[in-house]
Amino acid sequence: MVYSAWKNENLGFGTRQLHAGYDPSSHNGAKAVPIYQDAAFQLGDFDRGGRLFSFAEDGYSYGRYSNPTTEALERRLESLEGSRPAAVAMASGMAAAANTFLNIAVSGDELVASSTLYGGNLTLLKKILPQYGIRSAFVRDENDPSSYAAAITDRTKAIFVECLGNPNSNIVDFEPIAEVAHSAGIPLIVDNTFATPYLFRPFEHGADIVTYSATKYLSGHGILIGGAVVDRGGFDWLGSNRYPHLEKFYEENSEAIDGEKLRRFLFSLRLRMTYLCDLGSYMSPQTAFYILQGLETLSLRMERHVANAKRVAEFLDSHKNVLSVSYPSLESSPYRSLAEKYFPRGAGAIVSFRPVGGLDAAKRIIERCELFDFMANVGDAKSLIVHAATSTHFGQPAEALEAAGVAEDTIRLSIGIEDADDLIADLGQALE
């Protein structure tokens, strides 16, 4: 018996989500990834200690930036993302986004972003990062790639978009936007939380960095907060004079770390060595363990999420008490052709709608649901309903709400993996 599935990248997605990146024979034969509940690790001989702290040697020294359980999750995410990238697990999706932006931009720099973002990302870009001198330009028309080009200045350090917009699951045309980014010498960052690597792999469409909230579909059980950053590797940070802080990091570490690896994964190495080390938002091994349990069924869950979402969207679309429905694969959706191009396995499971009767009707529908639970989360295996303007987009000014496609009566559904008939029956009785 020679078990090698853990390192076989030719296996299918459904197989790799169970096996990739963890070799039981290096862990006393434990088939499930063990929880290494440790703050610090033996350094070994004197010289090895030095090599571990300078990242010249792979291994574990201190739990703020390295742990074998969390690393097993990182290896598995790398395999599922494809293209041999480097993953860094984070304590939350917001930690993933915040540390990514801080790693890429310094005071005086700018980012370019689409407007239909997750509320936490919007607040980070609009309110928090400007306090540190990092400003964001939101594109005029996120469906038009030339809008992104128009927003780029010589201080711009990255373009940031989400795989599926919040709350209406709109889709931007990733490939031409990646071209705009690359011709300006900057990377494209995609928050892929709503799709997961099963439905969409941004690296195959030009993205350079992918961020996740693992709180959502990656784990699926709604029992934890977690996140991750995945670096495709190979972006040229050193040739453009745009990233002096990354150039400095390269110079400081080029003696200790193999030059090819350092150049290829400059972004993710700096993320770990600077931001995890000094700001400290690594994922705990307990959390990584729970996410690994969820990942084992990712493809199965996503197939069911998508199948249910399609049925619910079609039901709502034909209901007399529904004014409009947003779901990309609907006949009526302006995003249908982009959904076919980028999401052949289905465009996620976030469905939003506006009821006939405005805010009052929205309130009554939410209060009458008996299966859909009133909660601000998404990506749980259990179905959830929320009112966007007073929760996920609370406190945004009117123009931001309009740009994000949030009306005062917009209801967002996160479609779970229950029996579709029960979901439809619940919405049906609430709409009556």
Ligand SMILES: *Cc1c(COP(=O)(O)O)cnc(C)c1O
């Ligand atoms: C939830 C979410 C986040 C933030 O993730 P947390 O794990 O809650 O910090 C970021 N982006 C998207 C798209 C999300 O849905």
